[in-house]
Amino acid sequence: MRLGETARLFESAEYPTTREQVCAEHGDRAVELPDGETTVTTVLERAGDEEYESYEALRAALFCGLPAGAVGRLGYSDRDAPAVGEDGPTPVSF
Numbered sequence: 001m002r003l004g005e006t007a008r009l010f011e012s013a014e015y016p017t018t019r020e021q022v023c024a025e026h027g028d029r030a031v032e033l034p035d036g037e038t039t040v041t042t043v044l045e046r047a048g049d050e051e052y053e054s055y056e057a058l059r060a061a062l063f064c065g066l067p068a069g070a071v072g073r074l075g076y077s078d079r080d081a082p083a084v085g086e087d088g089p090t091p092v093s094f
Helices: 003-008 019-026 040-045 055-064
Strands: 030-033 036-039
Touching (some): 019 040
């Protein structure tokens, strides 16, 4: 399941809720990553034993608990110079 779809599962939960409650209900759900997949439990375990006061708090914990490989090229910014061996963006004149 894609990350956004997984996060939407939590919209209808009753808050406050705990990591333990979320994992009991949705912990075995797979979360797709660029290089494979992980589970909701694995992601939320990185946050420790926590209580989530709102959907936004739980969603943030899910997004923040992802491994580094989930974000694409580590350290990438479209504002930085191109990496060695890459061509930069095509200049556009306005």
